[in-house]
């Protein structure tokens with residue numbers, strides 16, 4: 613029986629909310645061809661000449677607003693997810709079912725702990741089979757595939773490559789859909805209903821969809837499935853895309869524009885959920901919960917509430933466990 617291990621992956625975050633640390637993180641992130649694919653020399657000129665000179669200071673200020681005692685929310689939440697998942701694996705005697713201890717490690721595509729750190733930790737524990745779970749419910753080449761690239765890069769220098777089982781996406785997994793629907797229901801039990809429910813996803817350039825990246829389609833499908841489970845009608849909800857970066861066209865509608873339109877049309881209350889994020893981070897805690905809230909209220913809306921990501925909720929850990937158990941070999 614092969615010893616098996618799990619690698620929980622996410623995007624990554626700076627080590628500190630300082631200009632220097634954010635510059636290092638953005639430098640690594642924005643050099644990835646999966647994220648920005650324009651001609652290298654043109655992009656390096658723009659990146660080093662403009663973006664890395666101006667953006668880090670601005671973004672570090674935003675990180676300082678969401679930073680916690682435990683560090684960046686994205687990393688702190690991923691660490692909690694790991695701990696709870698490991699406890700579940702131990703408590704349910706999954707180890708015994710699969711013969712040997714099943715360790716769970718975390719890794720980030722950019723920053724720390726890196727994909728190489730995570731794979732090295734599993735190697736040190738003797739894993740001959742690795743289940744990679746990118747915590748991106750919807751597949752995108754900018755996210756899921758960039759983790760795949762880093763895994764391949766790590767093994768280029770290794771003599772032994774373990775068997776790898778890779779979770780491509782889980783955008784329509786029944787337990788994921790149910791967990792999202794439950795999170796809306798529970799939020800509404802506590803805070804009451806809003807006029808509109810907005811499903812705001814991190815966007816990608818329109819070019820991605822045109823070239824066959826299934827991300828947008830999967831976001832739309834997740835929304836349709838959650839809406840069906842909640843029994844909402846067309847007027848009750850909408851889908852939108854946030855976090856645009858750069859000058860090209862991104863998939864539409866844009867979250868900030870839709871919120872402005874709604875507020876101007878007289879929509880008074882909105883609740884926003886962001887299903888592409890498995891952990892709250894800068895894009896939800898600052899952009900969605902603060903910036904977009906201001907946009908809605910400044911344009912005439914009166915109530916705006918953000919529904920937190922699934923984070924380390926019991927149902928989310930259960931979903932991860934199901935995704936892993938489907939892939940563990942006896």
Ligand SMILES: C=CC1=C(C)c2cc3[nH]c(cc4nc(cc5[nH]c(cc1n2)c(C)c5CCC(=O)O)C(CCC(=O)O)=C4C)c(C)c3C=C
Nearest residue numbers: 623624625647671686752754755814816857888893894895
């Ligand atoms: C959830 C899926 C994500 C997709 C798809 C995605 C695509 C994508 N992102 C950028 C550029 C930036 N994203 C940034 C932050 C960020 N992005 C995601 C997730 C997805 N990105 C997360 C979880 C985070 C938050 C990280 C944190 O530390 O909290 C940033 C950094 C912040 C900033 O400078 O604004 C950039 C830049 C592109 C270009 C892209 C698709 C091509």
Ligand SMILES: [Fe+2]
Nearest residue numbers: 643656659660
């Ligand atoms: Fe460069």
Ligand SMILES: [Fe+2]
Nearest residue numbers: 623814855895
């Ligand atoms: Fe992003």
